[in-house]
Amino acid sequence: MNKPITLPNVTNFAKSDEHRSMIHSLIPGGAHTYSKGDDQFPVHSPAAITHAKGVYCWDLDGNKYLDTLMGLTSVSLGHAYEPVLERVKEELSRGSNFSRPGIIEREMAERFLSLVPQHDMIKYAKNGSVVTTAAIKLARAHTGRSIVARTAEHPFYSYDDWFIGSTDCDFGVPREVQNMTVTFKHNDLEDLERMFNEYPGQIACIIGEPEKWQVIEPDFYEKAIAIAHKHGALWIMDEMITGFKTDYPGSIKRLNAEPDMATWGKGIANGFSFCALTGKKEVMELGGIHREGEKKLFLVSTTHGGETHAIAAGLATMDVFENNNVIEHNHAIGDHFIKGLNGILDRRGLQDYFDITGFNWSVGLIVKNAQKQPCLFYRTLFMQEMIQRGVLYQGILSPCYSHTIADIDFMLAAFDASCDVFEKALQDGYEKYLVGPEIKPVFRKFN
Ligand SMILES: Cc1ncc(COP(=O)(O)O)c(C=O)c1O
Structure with a gap:
């Protein structure tokens, strides 16, 4: 008993x-x-x-x-999970922030992207809001459009104006910015089409959590992303909550989805501050510096974005997920x-x-x-x-x-x-x- x-x-x-x-x-x-x-x-x-x-x-x-x-x-x-702590302490003993990128940034890039074969490039940040906003910026630059569409039911994507201005907490956000975010019903292809028809040629991207509250039909994302592409918009999958939870690395694999970009954070470094944006080359490289003569897009630039021990925490977390x-x-x-x-x-x-x-x-x-x-x-x-x-x-x-x-x-x-x-x-x-x-x-x- x-x-x-x-x-x-x-x-x-x-x-x-x-x-x-x-x-x-x-x-x-x-x-x-x-x-x-x-x-x-x-x-x-x-x-x-x-x-x-x-x-x-x-x-x-x-x-x-x-x-x-x-x-x-x-x-x-x-x-305070010991195998992660040990790896963090080891990394910390070699310093945490340098004047050029830490070599661990490359190790993480290769490892993370091997988990997301749909994507070719990755950018790091310390917070989820930073990477969702970076994805929005890339989508706007890539499409030359201003309007962001988000799923209506999902609680939170960013504290930045593009999101928070579309909630009741819009105090401090210019009206012009508020008007640049629209919503549609999650998991509803008809409403998605309705929205594109309402704002023809104006929507840069869709952002949504891949799974929340409702069961998603296995072919939903194939159809939904095809609709977005037909209308010239990109799809951003916000895996902040679903990443390392619905599956490893997340719903992108579980649902066999191919969004243009995905955002990651929360569980990927066992509580340490490590978040990431992954995406397709043709979109992500807009944030690069080697496109000679092309317009320069100022993507994410943060002093602490490459902090080595947080990246080490991410690598150690992946080890535990992969070996257990x-x-x-x-x-x-x-x-x-x-x-x-x-x-x-x-x-x-x-x-x-x-x-x-x-x-x-x-x-x-x-x-x-x-x-x-x-x-x-x-x-x-x-x-x-x-x-x-x-x-x-x-x-x-x-x-x-x-x-x-x-x-x-x-x-x-x-x-x-x-x-x-x-x-x-x-x-x-x-x-x-x-x-x-x-x-x-x-x-x-x-x-
Ligand atoms: C789905 C989703 N996206 C983005 C964010 C923002 O992440 P952060 O709090 O790390 O900025 C959150 C945080 O709650 C979230 O739940």
């Missing part, structure tokens, strides 16, 4: 409260990505993390949590969680109050209210209850190589126990149980 699982009761947030009360006077937003912000967490939650190892992390008050989003999905193997069944392991973890969730929801008769979204490589959960509608108040309450039971949970499990079945059983036990409070809240109202305000939509007009 399985040992009963003892759940912690995390209630001391004194140091977190002090941190929350002052950090906003030092750092606008209190964090460096929107999803780490205080407006994305309940009040009873860790305000800052002191350290993490494997799939556990610790907060300012010494509380320990099972990590489920793993550094916004960037930590694909585990926190990381993808299979991570998918099995996701499957175990989905099965467990369904079991709990069935047993409790709660299926109508939650939607399990996504796939085994990223398991999302939508929390609903008594009217069976998605609800941020109940979502915040559910996060609060999971955190109290030692699980740092934002509604997504991003399985990593260090998650074990036992970790997921622990998470499921916390989920089951949190449902006790959730059920009471459905009866009595969330107000009786939720401490502090609800989490806020990220893309909103007003604070």
Whole structure:
């Protein structure tokens, strides 16, 4: 018989409260990505993390949590994963930034491109926004067109104006720039054609995450990319989330797709800051300096883009993926969680109050209210209850190589126990149980 699982009761947030009360006077937003912000967490939650190892992390008050989003999905193997750390330390002992490119840049280029045979060239950066914006710039230069089309449903591609100006958070973005981004329905060929017909000869490129929320038909990208090309536009596949998760290296392989460019980040260097843009030669070489007499395109130029130890982290991460069944392991973890969730929801008769979204490589959960509608108040309450039971949970499990079945059983036990409070809240109202305000939509007009 399985040992009963003892759940912690995390209630001391004194140091977190002090941190929350002052950090906003030092750092606008209190964090460096929107999803780490205080407006994305309940009040009873860790305000800052002191350290993490494997799939556990610790907060300012010494509380320990099972990590489920793993550094916004960037930590694909585990926190402070030894084989990656060893390689990083070795690289660091030889310096991290030089006045000419580090030789490791070539090693990475050859290795990464061998994983993406559809593409011929690669460019590095430290953040995903930089490479998605670089792809947009190349597409505009290649086509001589201005309009960018993006899938409407996907949450985020960049903090740059071309994307953020097309959300409710358009404050500070010139109207002219806002008007240069249009949207279409993901996974919908008719809507794609509709959009091209609405903006004839004006769309430079399509950018979208290859897989999100919905199952993609095996021939979708063959058809969709053919439509884009017929209308003279390029296709950019944003593999920031799917890369090293849906498959190795990502959906480009799983779906046998041939986009003109692809962008990579998050899980490819186990949390280290290494992102990449890959693409076809005829597009990528526009960013080069050997096209004598041709217009020079200023592509990505960043002092830290070739930082050697982050690239080494990427190489070490690839070694682990290639020498172990990381993808299979991570998918099995996701499957175990989905099965467990369904079991709990069935047993409790709660299926109508939650939607399990996504796939085994990223398991999302939508929390609903008594009217069976998605609800941020109940979502915040559910996060609060999971955190109290030692699980740092934002509604997504991003399985990593260090998650074990036992970790997921622990998470499921916390989920089951949190449902006790959730059920009471459905009866009595969330107000009786939720401490502090609800989490806020990220893309909103007003604070
Ligand atoms: C699909 C996608 N593209 C791009 C980005 C931007 O990446 P970064 O935060 O590294 O700039 C994100 C980040 O959340 C993302 O999810």
